[in-house]
Amino acid sequence: xxxxxxxxxxxFARPLALVVAALLITVAVSGFFGLQYWxxxxxxxxxxxxxxxxxxxxxxxxxxxxDVEAQRRGYLxxxxxxxxxxYGVSDExxxxxxxxxxxxxxxxxxxxxxxxxxxxxxxxxxREIDEIVKTVRTYSGPAAMAMIRSLDxxxxxxxxxxDHERYLRVDLEKxxxxxxxxxxxxxxxxxxxxxxxAGVALALARREAVRRRKAIAENIALQxxxxxxxxxIRRLVDAxxxxxxxxEVDGRILEANDAFLKMLGYDREDLVSGRLxxxxxxPPEWRLRDLRTVAELRRMGTVQPFEKEYFRKDGSRVPVxxxxxxxxxxxxxxxxxxxxxxxxxQAEEALRQSEERFRTLVQFSFDVYWETDAQHRFTLQExxxxxxxxxxxxxxxxxxxxxxPYLEPDEEAWRKHRETLDAHLPFRDFELARxxxxxxxxxxxxxxxxxxxxxxxxxxYRGVGRHITERRRAEEALRAxxxxxxxxxxxxxxxxxxxxxxxxxxxxxxATVTNAQAALRWLRAQPPDLKEVRDxxxxxxxxxKRAGNVIGGIRALIHKVPPxxxxxxxxxxxxxxxxxxxxxxxxxxISMQTRLAAALPxxxxxxxxxxxxxxxLILNAIEAMGELDDGNRExxxxxxxxxxxxxxxxxxxxxxxxxxADMENVFEAFYTxxxxxxxxxxxxxxxxxxxxxxxxxxxxxxxxGAVFQFILPLQxxxxxxxxxxxxxxxx
Ligand code: ADP
Numbered sequence: 168x169x170x171x172x173x174x175x176x177x178x179f180a181r182p183l184a185l186v187v188a189a190l191l192i193t194v195a196v197s198g199f200f201g202l203q204y205w206x207x208x209x210x211x212x213x214x215x216x217x218x219x220x221x222x223x224x225x226x227x228x229x230x231x232x233x234d235v236e237a238q239r240r241g242y243l244x245x246x247x248x249x250x251x252x253x254y255g256v257s258d259e260x261x262x263x264x265x266x267x268x269x270x271x272x273x274x275x276x277x278x279x280x281x282x283x284x285x286x287x288x289x290x291x292x293x294r295e296i297d298e299i300v301k302t303v304r305t306y307s308g309p310a311a312m313a314m315i316r317s318l319d320x321x322x323x324x325x326x327x328x329x330d331h332e333r334y335l336r337v338d339l340e341k342x343x344x345x346x347x348x349x350x351x352x353x354x355x356x357x358x359x360x361x362x363x364x365a366g367v368a369l370a371l372a373r374r375e376a377v378r379r380r381k382a383i384a385e386n387i388a389l390q391x392x393x394x395x396x397x398x399x400i401r402r403l404v405d406a407x408x409x410x411x412x413x414x415e416v417d418g419r420i421l422e423a424n425d426a427f428l429k430m431l432g433y434d435r436e437d438l439v440s441g442r443l444x445x446x447x448x449x450p451p452e453w454r455l456r457d458l459r460t461v462a463e464l465r466r467m468g469t470v471q472p473f474e475k476e477y478f479r480k481d482g483s484r485v486p487v488x489x490x491x492x493x494x495x496x497x498x499x500x501x502x503x504x505x506x507x508x509x510x511x512x513q514a515e516e517a518l519r520q521s522e523e524r525f526r527t528l529v530q531f532s533f534d535v536y537w538e539t540d541a542q543h544r545f546t547l548q549e550x551x552x553x554x555x556x557x558x559x560x561x562x563x564x565x566x567x568x569x570x571x572p573y574l575e576p577d578e579e580a581w582r583k584h585r586e587t588l589d590a591h592l593p594f595r596d597f598e599l600a601r602x603x604x605x606x607x608x609x610x611x612x613x614x615x616x617x618x619x620x621x622x623x624x625x626x627x628y629r630g631v632g633r634h635i636t637e638r639r640r641a642e643e644a645l646r647a648x649x650x651x652x653x654x655x656x657x658x659x660x661x662x663x664x665x666x667x668x669x670x671x672x673x674x675x676x677x678a679t680v681t682n683a684q685a686a687l688r689w690l691r692a693q694p695p696d697l698k699e700v701r702d703x704x705x706x707x708x709x710x711x712k713r714a715g716n717v718i719g720g721i722r723a724l725i726h727k728v729p730p731x732x733x734x735x736x737x738x739x740x741x742x743x744x745x746x747x748x749x750x751x752x753x754x755x756x757i758s759m760q761t762r763l764a765a766a767l768p769x770x771x772x773x774x775x776x777x778x779x780x781x782x783x784l785i786l787n788a789i790e791a792m793g794e795l796d797d798g799n800r801e802x803x804x805x806x807x808x809x810x811x812x813x814x815x816x817x818x819x820x821x822x823x824x825x826x827x828a829d830m831e832n833v834f835e836a837f838y839t840x841x842x843x844x845x846x847x848x849x850x851x852x853x854x855x856x857x858x859x860x861x862x863x864x865x866x867x868x869x870x871x872g873a874v875f876q877f878i879l880p881l882q883x884x885x886x887x888x889x890x891x892x893x894x895x896x897x898x
Contacts, residue, residue: 204346219336419444420443427505430507489505543588574599598635614631757802789802814879
C-alpha cells in the first residue's frame with residue numbers, strides 16, 4: 168500500500184480529530200444561529216424603540232391638540248386674545264409632530280398611510296379652526312363645538328394609530344419573550360453539545376493518552392529489546408566466532424566482521440572499497456539457490472540455515488553454513504551469519520576415509536568379521552567380497568560355531584576351545600576345517616576378543632576369521648620348492664666340485680700315463696721286465712677304474728638338471744627369497760630391507776640357480792650377524808642398472824665384515840671359518856654367476872659389515888621381451 172494513503176487513513180481514523188471536527192462544526196453552526204438571533208433581536212429592539220417613539224409622539228400630539236383645543240375654546244368662549252398668544256407655537260408643534268410621525272412609521276404601510284391621512288387631517292382642521300377663529304366676532308358656543316368636533320376627528324385618528332401601535336407593542340413584547348426563550352434554548356443546547364463533546368473529547372483524550380502511554384511503554388520495551396538484540400549481535404560480530412555480514416538485497420556487502428573476511432581471505436580495504444558482493448563470491452551452481460533465498464527472505468523475513476560454498480579471494484572454495492534475516496528497519500538490508508564448515512567437512516572426510524581404510528583393511532586382512540552373543544551364537548557375519556565359497560549371508564546367524572558343519576579339529580580341541588570361550592578369554596588362530604562345496608577341506612583360522620559392557624558383564628565375542636586353505640597350499644608349495652632348491656644346490660655344488668674333482672680325475676689319469684710310460688720302458692728294456700710291465704698295467708687298470716668311478720658319480724649327480732635359459736624378472740626372484748628367509752631374519756633380530764629398482768629389463772638364465780646365489784648371500788649375512796653380541800643387525804638388498812649394461816645386485820650387512828686379505832679367499836672352494844662349514848657356498852655362487860656371463864666380488868661396508876655384489880649382463884638379443892611382468896609370472 169502506498170505510504171500517503173495509509174497515513175491519511177490513519178489521520179482520519181483518529182477519534183480525537185473527529186471530535187475536534189465536530190466541535191468546529193458545532194461552533195460554526197451555533198455562530199450562524201447566534202448571528203441570526205442577534206440580527207433578529209436587534210431588529211426587534213429597533214421595532215420596539217420605534218414603537219415607543221411613535222407612541223410618545225402620538226401622546227405628545229394628543230397633548231398639543233388638547234392645548235390647541237383649550238386655547239381655541241377659551242378664545243371662542245371669551246374672545247380674549249390672550250388665549251391666542253401661544254397660538255402659532257402649538258400649531259407649529261402639531262404640524263412638526265405629525266410630520267415626525269410620518270417619518271417614524273414609514274416602514275409600516277398601514278400606519279404610514281394613517282400618518283399621511285392624519286397629517287392631512289391636521290392641516291385641514293387647523294385651517295378650518297383658523298377660519299372659525301378669524302370669522303368669529305362674538306363668543307360662540309357653536310363655533311367652539313364645531314372646532315371641538317374637528318379636533319375630535321384628529322383625536323380619533325390618533326387613537327386609531329395608538330391602538331395599532333399598542334397592538335404592535337404587545338406583539339413585540341410577545342416576540343421579545345419568544346426571543347428570550349429561544350436564547351435560553353440555544354444556550355442550553357450549545358452548552359449541552361459543548362459539554363457532551365468535551366466529555367467525549369476528554370474520554371478520547373484519556374483513551375489516547377492510555378494508548379500512547381502503552382505504546383510508549385511498548386516502544387521503550389521494544390527499544391530495550393532492540394538495544395539488547397543490537398548488543399547481542401554486536402557481541403556476536405565482535406566475537407568473530409562466526410562470520411557476520413550486513414548485505415543489501417542486490418548482493419552488496421556493506422559490513423562484515425573479521426571472521427568473515429578471514430574466512431574468505433579478504434581484508435577490510437576490500438570491504439570498504441565496496442568490492443565484496445555476495446553474488447560474485449558465490450560459485451555459479453549456488454546462484455539459483457541464492458535467488459530462492461532472497462525470495463524467501465522477502466516473504467518470510469528470515470531464512471533457514473543451509474549449506475553452500477563461497478569463493479575465497481585466491482579462487483579456492485570454502486564450504487559454509489549460512490543463515491539470514493532481514494533488518495526490519497530497512498526492507499532492503501539483511502544480516503547474514505556464515506559458519507566455516509571446512510573443519511567439519513575435513514573431519515567428515517577424515518572419518519569417511521578412516522572408515523574406508525578400516526573397510527579396506529578388513530577386506531584385505533580378513534575374510535570374515537564376526538560377532539557372537541553371550542551364548543556364543545553368531546549375531547553378525549561380514550564376509551570379504553573377494554571370498555569365494557562364503558556361506559550364504561545370514562545362514563549361520565543364531566548358530567554357534569560348532570553347530571555349523573566342520574571336519575577338523577577333533578573333539579578334544581573343540582572341548583578346549585569351548586573352555587576358553589566359557590572363561591571369556593581371548594583366543595588366536597584357532598584353526599578348523601569345513602567341508603567345501605566340492606567336499607574338499609576349507610581351512611579357516613579364527614581369532615576373537617571377549618566384549619564386556621560398561622558394568623563389566625560379558626556380552627559376547629568379536630573377531631575375525633581367515634581362510635587359510637590357500638596358505639596351507641602355499642606352505643606345501645614352499646616346502647616343495649625348498650626341496651627342489653636343496654636339490655639344485657646339491658647339483659650345482661657338484662658342478663662346481665667338478666673343478667676339484669677334475670683334479671682328482673687328473674691324478675689317476677696322470678698316474679695312468681706315468682704307469683703306461685713305465686710299462687713301455689719295461690717293455691723296451693733288453694730283456695723286457697714283464698713283471699714290472701704287469702704291475703704297471705695293474706696300476707693303470709686301478710687308476711682307470713678310479714677315474715671312471717669319479718666321473719660316473721659326477722654324471723649321476725648332475726644328470727638330473729637339464730640346462731635352463733628362461734626369461735625372468737630379477738625383482739620377483741629376489742622377493743621370493745626374501746619371503747623365504749624373513750622368518751629366519753626375524754628370529755635373529757635382523758631387519759631386512761629391500762630397494763629393488765622397478766621395471767628392470769628381464770634377464771635370461773637359470774632362475775633357480777640365481778635364486779640360490781641370492782639365498783646363499785642372505786643366509787651368510789644372517790649367520791654372520793647372528794654371531795654379533797651387540798649393534799644394529801641390518802640387511803639391505805638392492806638392485807640397479809649397472810654402468811656396464813647389466814643388472815647389479817647388492818647384498819649388504821652390518822655384521823663383522825671381512826679382513827681385506829679375505830676379500831678374494833672367501834670365493835675359494837673349501838674356504839670356511841665355520842666349524843661345520845663346507846666352504847663351498849661362495850665358490851659355487853661365483854661359478855654360477857660367471858656361467859651366466861657375469862662377475863661377483865666382495866667389499867667392506869661402512870662403518871662395518873660386508874658387501875657382496877654381482878652383475879648379470881643383459882642379453883643383446885633382438886628377441887628380448889619387454890621388461891613388463893606377465894600377470895602370471897608372480898606364482
Ligand atoms: P661356509 O658358509 O660354508 O663357510 P661360504 O663359501 O659360504 O662357506 O663362506 C666362506 C666364508 O666366507 C665363511 O666361512 C665366512 O668366514 C666368510 N663369509 C661369507 N659371508 C660372509 C659375511 N656376510 N660376512 C662375513 N664373513 C662372511
